[in-house]
Amino acid sequence: MKAQPKASHFIAGEWIEDTSGAVLDSIHPATGEVIARLHEATPDIMSRALSAAQQAQPAWAALAPVERGRILHRAAMILRARNHDLSVLETLDTGKPLQETLVADAASGADAFEYYAGFAPTVTGQTIALGGDMAYTLREALGVCVGIGAWNYPIQIACWKAAPALAFGNAVVFKPSDVTPLSALALAEILHEAGLPAGLFNVVQGRGAVGAGLITDPRVAKVSLTGSVPTGRKVYAAAAEGMRAVTMELGGKSPLIIFDDADLENAVSAAIMANFYSAGQVCSNGTRVFVHQDIKAAFLDRLAARTNRIRLGDPLDEATQMGPLVSDAQMHKVLGHIAGGIDAGARLVCGGARHGTSGCFVQPTVFADVRDDMALAREEIFGPVMSVLDFTDEADVVARANATEYGLAAGVFTRDLARAHRVAGAVQAGIVWVNAYNLTPVEMPFGGVKASGVGRENGHAALEHYTRVKSVYLGLGDVDAPY
Numbered sequence: 106m107k108a109q110p111k112a113s114h115f116i117a118g119e120w121i122e123d124t125s126g127a128v129l130d131s132i133h134p135a136t137g138e139v140i141a142r143l144h145e146a147t148p149d150i151m152s153r154a155l156s157a158a159q160q161a162q163p164a165w166a167a168l169a170p171v172e173r174g175r176i177l178h179r180a181a182m183i184l185r186a187r188n189h190d191l192s193v194l195e196t197l198d199t200g201k202p203l204q205e206t207l208v209a210d211a212a213s214g215a216d217a218f219e220y221y222a223g224f225a226p227t228v229t230g231q232t233i234a235l236g237g238d239m240a241y242t243l244r245e246a247l248g249v250c251v252g253i254g255a256w257n258y259p260i261q262i263a264c265w266k267a268a269p270a271l272a273f274g275n276a277v278v279f280k281p282s283d284v285t286p287l288s289a290l291a292l293a294e295i296l297h298e299a300g301l302p303a304g305l306f307n308v309v310q311g312r313g314a315v316g317a318g319l320i321t322d323p324r325v326a327k328v329s330l331t332g333s334v335p336t337g338r339k340v341y342a343a344a345a346e347g348m349r350a351v352t353m354e355l356g357g358k359s360p361l362i363i364f365d366d367a368d369l370e371n372a373v374s375a376a377i378m379a380n381f382y383s384a385g386q387v388c389s390n391g392t393r394v395f396v397h398q399d400i401k402a403a404f405l406d407r408l409a410a411r412t413n414r415i416r417l418g419d420p421l422d423e424a425t426q427m428g429p430l431v432s433d434a435q436m437h438k439v440l441g442h443i444a445g446g447i448d449a450g451a452r453l454v455c456g457g458a459r460h461g462t463s464g465c466f467v468q469p470t471v472f473a474d475v476r477d478d479m480a481l482a483r484e485e486i487f488g489p490v491m492s493v494l495d496f497t498d499e500a501d502v503v504a505r506a507n508a509t510e511y512g513l514a515a516g517v518f519t520r521d522l523a524r525a526h527r528v529a530g531a532v533q534a535g536i537v538w539v540n541a542y543n544l545t546p547v548e549m550p551f552g553g554v555k556a557s558g559v560g561r562e563n564g565h566a567a568l569e570h571y572t573r574v575k576s577v578y579l580g581l582g583d584v585d586a587p588y
C-alpha cells in the first residue's frame with residue numbers, strides 16, 4: 106500500500122488505532138489499487154476525540170491571539186514546505202492530477218492558515234455609548250467545532266474549517282470523507298509539529314454514521330459541513346435539536362452567462378475551467394452555460410476544439426490535465442447522467458463516454474441545445490459534463506438562471522460594465538464571478554444561498570461563524586428601581 110498512515114485517527118496529539126471499527130479502504134481511482142486500509146471510529150474513539158477537544162479548548166482560547174496566530178503561521182510554512190508530498194498524497198487519494206494538486210489543495214490550505222494567523226490578533230469588540238452607562242462586546246470562541254468534509258478537496262476543506270476555528274480559539278474534531286481519508290491526518294501531524302497543543306485538532310475516520318454521531322454530542326457547539334444538499338438537510342436538522350451553530354457548504358448547479366459582447370476566447374477558457382477542472386468535481390462549477398444565440402456557433406466551435414485537446418491519463422504525470430473521477434460509483438453516476446442527456450434529446454458536441462477500460466475516467470463532455478427542464482440542467486452531476494443553453498434576452502436569462510433550488514455561484518461574461526453589475530446584483534448566488542470563474546482566494550467569502558448553504562467560509566465573514574458576541578453592560582450610575 107502506497108500511502109498507509111501510521112493509524113486511522115489522530116486524537117490528543119497521538120496516532121490512535123482501533124481495529125474493532127469497520128474497515129475503510131482508500132482506493133486510487135486511476136488504478137483501483139488499495140493505497141491505505143483504515144478503520145471507522147467506534148463510539149469510544151469519537152468520545153475520546155470530543156473529550157480531548159473539550160479539555161484543550163479553554164486554555165487555547167485564553168492565549169493571546171498573536172500566540173495562536175504564531176502557531177498557525179508555522180503550520181502554513183510547513184504545509185508549503187511539504188506541498189509536493191501532500192500533493193502526491195492528495196492525487197493518490199482523489200485521482201485529481203498532480204498538475205492541479207500542486208497549486209490548488211495544500212497551497213490553498215496554507216493560504217487559509219496564513220490569513221487567519223494574521224487576522225486573529227486584529228479581532229476586536231465594540232464600545233457602545235449609552236448616554237451615561239455604556240456597553241462593550243467581546244468576541245468569544247464557540248468551543249468544540251465538528252468539521253465534516255467532502256471528497257473533492259479534502260485537505261483544502263479541512264484547512265478552510267480548521268484555520269478560522271483555531272485562530273479564534275476553538276477546538277476541532279474533523280471527520281474527512283470516507284472516500285478520501287488521508288490528507289486530514291497529514292494536516293493533523295503538521296499542526297502538531299507546528300506546536301498546536303494536543304487535543305485542538307483531532308481527526309476521526311468514518312462514513313456518514315460517524316458524522317451523525319458527532320453532531321448530536323452535547324460537547325459540540327458547532328458543525329461545519331461540506332457536502333451535498335441531501336446530507337446538508339440531515340446535518341442541519343440534527344444540529345438544530347441542540348441549537349448548534351452551523352456552516353453548510355453544499356452543492357450547486359451554477360449558471361455561467363455569456364453575452365454576445367464577451368471576449369470569446371476568455372469565455373471559452375472560463376467555461377472549460379468551470380466544468381472540467383478536477384474532472385468537474387467542484388461544487389461551484391458553472392454547469393449551466395447560457396450562451397447568447399448570436400455567438401453560439403463560434404463558441405461551440407472553439408469549445409469543442411479545446412475540449413478535444415484535454416489530456417487525460419495518469420494523474421501522477423504532471424503533463425496530465427484531467428484524471429479519473431474519485432470512485433467507480435461516481436463514474437457510473439456520471440455516465441448515467443450522460444446517457445440520460447442523450448435520451449432526453451440534448452445534442453452531444455464532444456465526449457460522452459468512458460475513457461479507456463480501466464480506472465474511473467470519463468471523457469470531458471459537452472452537450473448543446475440543453476433545455477431548462479432536462480435533468481442535465483437541473484441536477485448536480487459532479488463530473489466533466491457541461492450543458493450549453495441558448496438565450497437572447499438579459500432579463501429572461503437571469504430568470505432562468507435563478508429558476509433552481511441551488512444558489513452557490515454564478516458567472517457573467519460581458520464587456521458592458523453596467524450589465525455586468527446589473528446581472529451580478531440580480532442572480533441568486535453566494536458568489537458571482539465577472540469575466541472570471543472559480544477563483545477562490547482565501548480573502549473572499551465563499552458560500553451559497555438557497556439550498557446551497559448557510560454561512561460563509563474564508564475572508565472576514567468566517568469570524569461571524571466561529572465566534573459569538575457577548576455584550577457587557579456597565580452601569581455607571583445609581584440603580585433606578587421603582588419599588
Ligand SMILES: NC(=O)c1ccc[n+]([C@@H]2O[C@H](COP(=O)([O-])OP(=O)(O)OC[C@H]3O[C@@H](n4cnc5c(N)ncnc54)[C@H](O)[C@@H]3O)[C@@H](O)[C@H]2O)c1
Nearest residue numbers: 254255256281282312313316317332333336354355356388
Ligand atoms: N459548497 C462547498 O464549499 C462544497 C465544496 C465541495 C463539495 N461540495 C459538495 O459536496 C458534494 C460531494 O461530496 P460528497 O459526495 O462527499 O458529499 P456527501 O454529502 O455524500 O458527504 C459529505 C460528508 O458528509 C458525511 N455524511 C453523510 N451523511 C451524514 C450524516 N447523516 N450526518 C453527518 N455526516 C454525514 C459524509 O461521510 C462525508 O464526510 C457535492 O454535492 C458538492 O457540491 C460543496
